[in-house]
Amino acid sequence: MTNPESKPVLTTRQGHPVHNNAQQRTVGTRGPATLENYQFLEKIAHFDRERVPERVVHARGFVAHGEFEAYGTIGEEPAAVYTRAKLFQIKGERTPVSVRFSTVIGGRDSSEAARDPRGFAVKFRTADGNWDLVGNNLPVFFIRDAIKFPDVIHSLKPDPITFKQEPNRIFDFMAGTPESMHMLTWLFSPRGIPANYRTQDGFGVNTYRMVNAAGEAVLVKYHWKSQQGIESMTEEQAAVVQGQGLGHATQDAYDAIERGDFPKWELHVQIMSDDEHPELDFDPLDDTKTWPEDVFPLRAVGMMTLNQNVSSFFNENEQLAFGTGVLVDGLDFSDDKMLIGRTFSYSDTQRYRIGPNYLQLPVNAPRPGVKVATNQEGGPMSFAVDNRGASPHINFEPSSVAGLATADDSYQEYRPFVSGQIVKAPIARQNNYAQAGERFRTMPQWERDDLVANMINLLGQCDKHIQEKMIWHFTQCDEAYGKRVADGLGLTV
Template sequence: MTNPPSKLTTSWGAPVGDNQNSITAGSRGPTLIQDVHLLDKLAHFNRERVPERVVHAKGAGAHGYFEVTRDVSPYTKAAFLSEVGKRTPLFVRFSTVAGENGSADTVRDPRGFAVKFYTEEGNYDLVGNNTPVFFIRDAIKFPDFIHTQKRHPQTHLKNPTAVWDFWSLSPESLHQVTILMSDRGIPATFRHMHGFGSHTFKWVNAEGKGVWVKYHFKTEQGVKNLTSDVAAQLAGENPDYHTEDLFNSIEEGDFPAWTLYVQVMPLEDAETYRFDPFDVTKVWSQKDYPLMEVGRMVLDRNPSNYFTEVEQATFSPGTLVPGIEVSPDKMLQGRLFAYADAHRYRVGANHQALPINRPLSEVNHYQRDGQMRFDSNGGGSVYYEPNSLGGPKESPADRPSPHPVSGTADSTAYDRDDHYTQAGDLYRLMSEEERSRLVSTIVTAMKPVPREDILARQIGHFYKADPEYGRRVAEGLGLPVPQEE
């Protein structure tokens, strides 16, 4: 007979009543800052590894530009999207997620896809991945998820048991797991993969009318992927394969490009759409909300120094411009805090003043001092607000649009829990050859797990997505096929 587990506590020893759902105003938020357990987890998590990034440590970057190809002013007042033909300089950082700074480029892992637009209204960061969904949908689970992707605290080895234990207890991960284990799990290069904003964002036009949007960067080079065998060979022979490929292609004048599309959803549709549009583990059907072209991104210049540009580049989904706002997506709400906080600890309180992060537009604020303050620090100008000495003032026209919220402050889950339909649809869209490779990859990844209960629980999720999916994984592992419910 085993002893009951001890109570989970905060860092100050208080028992935690809910470690699955952050405290929000109603089921769609926004997340409340009174959730001190969430803030404690995220803030501590951001400081766990120094000095490399906690996640997305291994990456490569390049400069380029974005050119508008369609008039989207009916949807957003963002100045850099205001007219066809307009070009905006940008910087992009591609990365793996879980590995350390010296890890191989060709591991099976999502790829970060972060874009910094240097607009005339300040910087705009679009911080996404090469997948349209993510493993979890509430930021309170993010530190735990990433812990499973890192090394065991005793052996210092990767831990498949932790990975599959967490996934099997978090069925919302199934859609992303299916993508990760499919042919799309290892891109051939950074140039041959799509990019996604993943989250839902809000566009607001000059009249104050809003729509929900999702971003899709479609590679113009075509999608190409690596098999597991080739990826493993490259990891041993050239662990910097993707970094080298991106640099060489630009150096040789073969400039990679992506076409940016958005899906547009009327605000009122969010109340009735069959999937919660703010759940980052779900996609919107392109039959319901077709892709609309916005512009074209081209990368045409390599960094002159890796550290000062790629390593010190800081991105946050909270780096916004007028006309682009956030949604009640709980994962996005947590990232608004966590990303900027990570940069303040890793690079410094003045990270936005570094050349790679500094806006091209004029910066006027009352922030002073802090480590590594290397400019004039505001000189002798007025250093508080409000003031009657001519200092910069707010511009009411640039206030974000209002968003109604209601509900009881509580640790509230999303009110829809269909984690299987979209994963099953994806499986059924695959060819027989793609399904076979998917199952083989999953079986290989799960075999090192010694706990049969974990394997059975995960097989059950595959089975609920599609019975054939579950049966084939079970057979590959030599385990019983789940009983139909």
């Protein structure tokens, strides 16, 4: 139906034409309004609900779509040596992707120039279903055990009474968490404020496994290398940018894609045999550590290009949902304590925010041609029934009548052997300070100066006993590190 001006006619969600979109139905021209104002009630009730709950972390983000092109190799070797994951096997194979860059601590309308880790989440829509690689722009994290995740985020979030982000709260937690020194050294250097989303690297952070066709596995770390280079900002530069607007990074990425300057990242992996590696002075499953690249070199896997902006911010950004448990055949979990905790938390968050049927949404569904066949049933906002085979009456398995069958189990499953007491205990090789000190010493001088200045500025707002504890930690990392901060605070080491 069209009107005389040849515009599509406004309707309700029921498809009913709307004849008056400016006035409610009332008793007389002044009212009162009547309860049977169906069009108004549907319109306002939907408006009241048109925002889903804000993400607790990663609330503000930018989404773009593109493709990942595989090299067919991992480094100099065929990809099949390490993994049977189909998306890596053939040179030139293209896999559609959706990427979400984000800030972590700030709310949905916060500044993109704030000092904060940046989320770097990639959804690959492979021929075997979706794979989500959910990481950050920094290679390590504050903690190594997921049970502390609510605590570290609470310390970084605003005070629950004053609603101010307080350095005293942040460093009170960090001073009692020695493994955070490596992440703090990254975060309070210029790397903690990327110039924009295009000029930053990405990291899977967690340790995963790759499994080949023979059922052999290796440990793996993922790295995204920006082909635009790395650009960061000092606190002073960021203040100027923030004074001009809160969304500079989103604007930069959107404009680049619109003008055809498509950003690219090359995917690399580090590979390690799947054992405890007693020769290392750290545990390879510890997310507060990096693997030395001279021992475990970066091996190129493929190139990702972002070439399409979203057509609906809400549908493709607010409702885009990731999870570290979303893996395809040939990619597997490791025993990384953070990874296991994140795998429950991410998907549980999506069910809370978007609903139990969030995977039916087009932005989260597998690519066309990948058939979804489950016995899942109902729930709020269900708008489709998954394939159930020959009979829609059979929604259980096994059934001798119809229904679905389990997949062919002829593939070689990786079955690591583990043994030990069930305990609540820290890992044995913590080495909380060595890599933080190495990072400090290998920074360019201007980055060291900026790091020290930032620490002095923020710790200057903290209680003296917290200052002293943090200086002690910095000194364990590097003597000059601790002394420079101490001097700036008027304290002795």
